[in-house]
Amino acid sequence: MATSDLEEFRAEARRWCQAHIPADWRQTQVGVSDEEDVSFQKAWFQELRKAGYAVPHWPREWGGGMSVAEQIVLYQELAAHDAPRLVLAFVSIHHAASTLLAAGTEEQRRRHLPAILDGEIWVQGFSEPEAGSDLASLRTTARREGDAFVVNGQKLWASGAAHADWCLLLARTDVTAPKRKGISYLLMDMRSPGVDVRPIRNASGEWHFCEIFLNDVVIPASQLVGPENEGWRVAQETLSAERGMTMLELSERLGNAGFRWLVEECSRARPDGLRLLDDALVQDGLAALETEIAGLRLLCRGLVERHEAGTAGPVEASVVKLFYSELLQRMMDFGTEVVGLAAQTSLHKPGSSGWESGAWALDFIGSWEWTIPGGASEIQRTIIAERGLGMPREPEVAR
């Protein structure tokens, strides 16, 4: 796309943001109930959808079709105008869609992609009490019975499961095969009998984690994604979407919302008349962050472009995930630090905000979580070492 077209698109996106982003959502979304949060999220998703902005990264035939450059411009404008984040639909538009597009049947895509646009919510049901970093050791079983699978087991840490309609589920279909060879990938209707969801409270006082108990849940065989017992391979699609593709939006957020606020905060005159920005230490810190954010944005762009061209390497998503999560933490450290006391007393985080909510103390705690999901940093490092640098595998008892 020519630069002038891109600039025209930016102007259009900017006008849309100015006209459609509710000016007061940060105030109105503080302390709201779960139900209000969900309905606000769903309504906001539909606003974006009407403009063609909800799933810009999907193929055109399914309602997306923006070039990577356009996506970046859109995410920049949304961030710069402080749009609410799509927290609830995150797994639906990224994890679920990527998996269906890469490995789903035509029928599965037709059943779910339009439904996602209509507001269908998905949850990722991968982790289990005994299967975290070692995801392949999962124990939930799916027993084939005629045209269906009967599922039993327990999933843990499923973010947002309480509001989900559907679940991306990994279950063991061959208990005798080696760990990675006996797993299947299933689409599970959360309203099926035998599905029991229980919320867990986390350190910042929120409830987004859930446990899912599965007791003789029947899933039709038509909801199998990819071949039986090859779910591990399909799961890599989901994980690489989680580690890499979601980061395009997140990195623009980091640069255009979180970092910009930090600079604004540092530019404000304090009661003693001084600005933090006048301090050489603060300048140094901000410059280092700016450099790293620029690097992250380039990394993300490169990854998404190569992914679309089918040339992405096996470790690129891990590099992006590792860099994003640790940079987010460095930025939150710095933010909490320089904003100082205000950080301790401002503890109201609005719903619909991301990891840069502006409530630094909570964002700081929240950012610590980021080096864990989608494979902890150590697992990303192992992937980069083994698959990227060709290092020998770590000695292991069982794999």
Next chain:
Amino acid sequence: MNIDLSEEALEFGRLAKRALEAAGGDELAQIAEREPDRRESLVGPVLAELGAWQLDPRDSADELEAAAALCRSAGYWAVSYPVAERLCRPSDLDADGLVVVADPAPAAAVGGLDRRWAAVTLDGRRSMATARPMAASPRRSAFVVELDLESVDDAGASDVPLGLVLPCWTLLGMLDRAVELARSYVREREQFGQPLATFQGVQFQLTEAEVERVGLEELAKYALWSIEAGRHEALDDALALRLAAVEAAERVLRVAHQLHGAIGFCDETVLSWVSRQSVPLRRLPLGLSGTRAELTRRLGRRGLTGIFG
């Protein structure tokens, strides 16, 4: 020069640790958060029985060391009670405790307690402080409230090192606990068919946390000794300790969280409580860059004197 705590002080610390355990241990913080009205009654009487409020850390080296050991034990159980702050109470003001304040909007983790507080700024200005009501639930605020100050005098310079150093001992106790929790967690938790502790990547992170903790312990003893010895650099030493304590806390707690995985963010784990209770100690009266700036301003190009003078 001997910077180690006396055997009596260490024994007092052990006694306090056991008494706090008997009074509820890890549950003390949990109950206080659920029922903020019980914050005082959960811990105050146990410490009174131990004789904590008879200690005058300004009076003798023995009592100062006992106070430090007590703070460390309170930190170990993350008791959510301002033990250090109460031990620092000034003898010549009608106050139950003393907090060091540094900001145009002074604050301290003294919410929900019916106590009289004195406050002192880093340059020694003393005031009586009235705690405002808690603006957020203890879960969100960790009992931090804003303070209204009523100026008293400029006679608090000698209070400041003590007011900075004792809370660092509380934080040290929290880091003792965090390392202990992480160590036992990685020995128990198995992934890839083996305890997490067998991965060198895990061992190295834990070692780094331990090195931070041990380093902090030494500095804490040194800064305490500096007060005992009445050195006029005591404030520099206290600020240097605070800087190291805040840095060590970030590193140790981060490692402990990383090694716990997702469960470390859930209140089922003690770590989640320890790290939440540690936030006010790390942020107040000055966070990392504030402490660093203050120390730099005071030292100029002179540098710290150090043990060997």
